[in-house]
Amino acid sequence: xxxxxxxxxxxxxxxxxxxxxxxxxxxxxxxxxxxxxxxxxxxxxxxxxxxxxxxxxxxxxxxxxxxxxxxxxxxxxxxxxxxxxxxxxxxxxxxxxxxxxxxxxxxxxxxxxxxxxxxxxxxxxxxxxxxxxxxxxxxxxxxxxxxxxxxxxxxxxxxxxxxxxxxxxxxxxxxxxxxxxxxxxxxxxxxxxxxxxxxxxxxxxxxxxxxxxxxxxxxxxxxxxxxxxxxxxxxxxxxxxxxxxxxxxxxxxxxxxxxxxxxxxxxxxxxxxxxxxxxxxxxxxxxxxxxxxxxxxxxxxxxxxxxxxxxxxxxxxxxxxxxxxxxxxxxxxxxxxxxxxxxxxxxxx
Amino acid sequence: xxxxxxxxxxxxxxxxxxxxxxxxxxxxxxxxxxxxxxxxxxxxxxxxxxxxxxxxxxxxxxxxxxxxxxxxxxxxxxxxxxxxxxxxxxxxxxxxxxxxxxxxxxxxxxxxxxxxxxxxxxxxxxxxxxxxxxxxxxxxxxxxxxxxxxxxxxxxxxxxxxxxxxxxxxxxxxxxxxxxxxxxxxxxxxxxxxxxxxxxxxxxxxxxxxxxxxxxxxxxxxxxxxxxxxxxxxxxxxxxxxxxxxxxxxxxxxxxxxxxxxxxxxxxxxxxxxxxxxxxxxxxxxxxxxxxxxxxxxxxxxxxxxxxxxxxxxxxxxxxxxxxxxxxxxxxxxxxxxxxxxxxxxxxx
Numbered sequence: 001x002x003x004x005x006x007x008x009x010x011x012x013x014x015x016x017x018x019x020x021x022x023x024x025x026x027x028x029x030x031x032x033x034x035x036x037x038x039x040x041x042x043x044x045x046x047x048x049x050x051x052x053x054x055x056x057x058x059x060x061x062x063x064x065x066x067x068x069x070x071x072x073x074x075x076x077x078x079x080x081x082x083x084x085x086x087x088x089x090x091x092x093x094x095x096x097x098x099x100x101x102x103x104x105x106x107x108x109x110x111x112x113x114x115x116x117x118x119x120x121x122x123x124x125x126x127x128x129x130x131x132x133x134x135x136x137x138x139x140x141x142x143x144x145x146x147x148x149x150x151x152x153x154x155x156x157x158x159x160x161x162x163x164x165x166x167x168x169x170x171x172x173x174x175x176x177x178x179x180x181x182x183x184x185x186x187x188x189x190x191x192x193x194x195x196x197x198x199x200x201x202x203x204x205x206x207x208x209x210x211x212x213x214x215x216x217x218x219x220x221x222x223x224x225x226x227x228x229x230x231x232x233x234x235x236x237x238x239x240x241x242x243x244x245x246x247x248x249x250x251x252x253x254x255x256x257x258x259x260x261x262x263x264x265x266x267x268x269x270x271x272x273x274x275x276x277x278x279x280x281x282x283x284x285x286x287x288x289x290x291x292x293x294x295x296x297x298x299x300x301x302x303x304x305x306x307x308x309x310x311x312x313x314x315x316x317x318x319x320x321x322x323x324x325x326x327x328x329x330x331x332x333x334x335x336x337x338x339x340x341x342x343x344x345x346x347x348x349x
Numbered sequence: 350x351x352x353x354x355x356x357x358x359x360x361x362x363x364x365x366x367x368x369x370x371x372x373x374x375x376x377x378x379x380x381x382x383x384x385x386x387x388x389x390x391x392x393x394x395x396x397x398x399x400x401x402x403x404x405x406x407x408x409x410x411x412x413x414x415x416x417x418x419x420x421x422x423x424x425x426x427x428x429x430x431x432x433x434x435x436x437x438x439x440x441x442x443x444x445x446x447x448x449x450x451x452x453x454x455x456x457x458x459x460x461x462x463x464x465x466x467x468x469x470x471x472x473x474x475x476x477x478x479x480x481x482x483x484x485x486x487x488x489x490x491x492x493x494x495x496x497x498x499x500x501x502x503x504x505x506x507x508x509x510x511x512x513x514x515x516x517x518x519x520x521x522x523x524x525x526x527x528x529x530x531x532x533x534x535x536x537x538x539x540x541x542x543x544x545x546x547x548x549x550x551x552x553x554x555x556x557x558x559x560x561x562x563x564x565x566x567x568x569x570x571x572x573x574x575x576x577x578x579x580x581x582x583x584x585x586x587x588x589x590x591x592x593x594x595x596x597x598x599x600x601x602x603x604x605x606x607x608x609x610x611x612x613x614x615x616x617x618x619x620x621x622x623x624x625x626x627x628x629x630x631x632x633x634x635x636x637x638x639x640x641x642x643x644x645x646x647x648x649x650x651x652x653x654x655x656x657x658x659x660x661x662x663x664x665x666x667x668x669x670x671x672x673x674x675x676x677x678x679x680x681x682x683x684x685x686x687x688x689x690x691x692x693x694x695x696x697x698x
Contacts, residue, residue, distance in 0.1 A: 069574065121574075173420065175645060179563050181669075187546040193536055194539050218575055224584065227587060230567060230568070238575055288688070296524060
C-alpha cells in the first residue's frame, strides 16, 4: 500500500504557489496518464481524470494544487507520523489521497471524476475551476462533489462567501510642521481600522451548522512624502459572510460598516453555498461523522452555482492552514482515504 | 528694475524636485558667473557666490533650489500680482530675490555670501548644505546668516527639530475565515494611529517665541495576501520638536508614545536651533518686523551647529507651502527684496 505521508511530502516539496503550478501539474499528469482505466484531459494547469464505466451516478472528487506563499516552511519535514510544510494541510494531503484513489480503484461503484485544479488561493476570478467550467463544462458534470479541503476528516457543509473591498480615505496635504492646516488621511485610516476591529460578527445557524462571519484588514497603503501630511490612505478588507446572505446583501453591509470612507471599491466577491447534505452520496459520507459549517470559502460554492451539491471533506486541520505551523498527520490522511475508498466502492455504512 | 514675479515664474517653470536640481543650478550658475564682482564656486549641485571686498563682517544669504513633488501645480501661473505653482513660496520667490541682489548690489556694506543649495526637501542626510559643509566649510564662513525660507516677510526665529521614525507592529498569520486563530498587525496599527492622533503637543515659549510640536503619520504599509491575517504593519512618523529639547530627548519621547510597538527605528533626526536674534545683523533685520518661532525645520539649525547665528526671512506664506494652492505675491517678494537690500547697503532703520 502507498505510504500516503511520504506521497504528501513529495507533493509539498514541489513548490506550487498560485500561478506557479506547472511543475506539480506535470508530475500529476504523468502519473494519471499511466492509469489504464482513466481518461485524462489537461486544460491549462488543470487536470481532469475520469472513469467511464457507464454507472448511473457520477461523483466528483476535487482539489486544488496551489498553496499560499511559504512562511519559512517551504520544505517538507516529517517527524514520526506528522508532516510539516506549506500546503501539507491545504491541501496536498487531500491531493495525495485523490492521486492514490485514482491510481488504485479500477472498478468503482459510481463513475468518478478526479479534478485537480490551479489558482484556488487567490482572487476567485483567477480560479482554475472557473477556467474549466468556462472552457469544458462537460468535464464538471456530476451528481455530487466532494472537495478535499482540510476538514480534519470531518464533513464541513456548505461554505461562507468571501469578498475583498478596497476602502479609500481622502485628506488634505499640508507641511508636517503645521499639520493643523491639512487633514491626515492615515490618521483617518486609524479610526476606520478601529471600526473594522470592532466588527460585530453574525453567527447564523443553518441546518444545524453554525456559520461565523468575519471582517479583516488584509493590507494598508498610504503616504506622500516624509514631510507631507498625507491626503490618501487605503485599506483592503476581506469579509467572510454566511450563506444566508447574498453577495449584494453582504456588500451593502460592508458599505454600511465603512460608511466613513470616501470610496468603497469591491475588488472581487464570491458567494457562499448552503449545506447540501440531503444528497444520498453526501449523506452516506456524513453518516457517523461530525458535521459542521465551513467557514472558509471553497469551490463547494462554485459547484453549488453549477447545480452540483457538494461538501468539504479532507485531511488536515483547517485552523492551521496558511500558518507557519501548517502540518498534517498520517492518521488524518489515511482516515480520509479509507472513507472515500469505502464511498467509491459502495462499502459505506 | 527686474520684475521679480516674472523672474520667480521663470524659476518655477524649471522643474527641480529634490535630486533633480541640475537644470535650475546650471541656469543660476550662468547668471552668477556673468556678475563681475562675484567669485563663484559650484560643488555638486550647490552654488556659492561671494563678494570679497574685505569688509569687517560677512553675511550669508542662503536658499534651497529644490521643491517637493508637484501636486497638479507643476507650471507657473500668474494672475494679476499673484504667482501659483510648486515651489513658488518654498522657495523660488526667495531664490529670485537672492539672484537679483547678487546681480545688482555691487558695493555692499558687508561682504555677502550667496548660497544656493540642493536637496533640502528630503531627509537631512541628503542636504546639499551638508555636502557643502563637509567638502568646503570655508565657503560657509560668516558672522550671521539669513535663510530665505517662506515667512511672509516676517522674521521666524530658530527652528524646530524633525525626525522620521519607522514603527513596526507584529502579529500572527491565520486564515481570514478564522481570524481569531491569529493576531492582525494592521488592526494593531489602527490602535497605534489613534495614539498618534491623540498626541498631546507641547508649546514651549523661548525668547518670547511660541513653538508648537507635532506628531504625524506620513506613511503606512502592511499586508501579506488577500486571505491571510497580516503579521506585520509599519507606520512612518514625522515628529517636530521644539529647540528646548535635544534629539535624544525627543527620541525618548516618541518611544514612550509608541510604547505598544514591537520595533521603533529612527530613520533620521535633525535637531532644531534656539532663537538667535541678539546678533546685530539679525537684530537690525528684526527691528520693526513681526518675530515668531519657526515651526518647520530649516537649515538655520545647520548654521547654528556650525556656530553661525541665523534666522528665517523670505517671501511666501509658509502655511501653504507643500499644498496644491502654493502661491506667492509680488508685494511679498518685493518687500523682502527691499529689506535685504537695505540690510546689505547699510540703510537699515
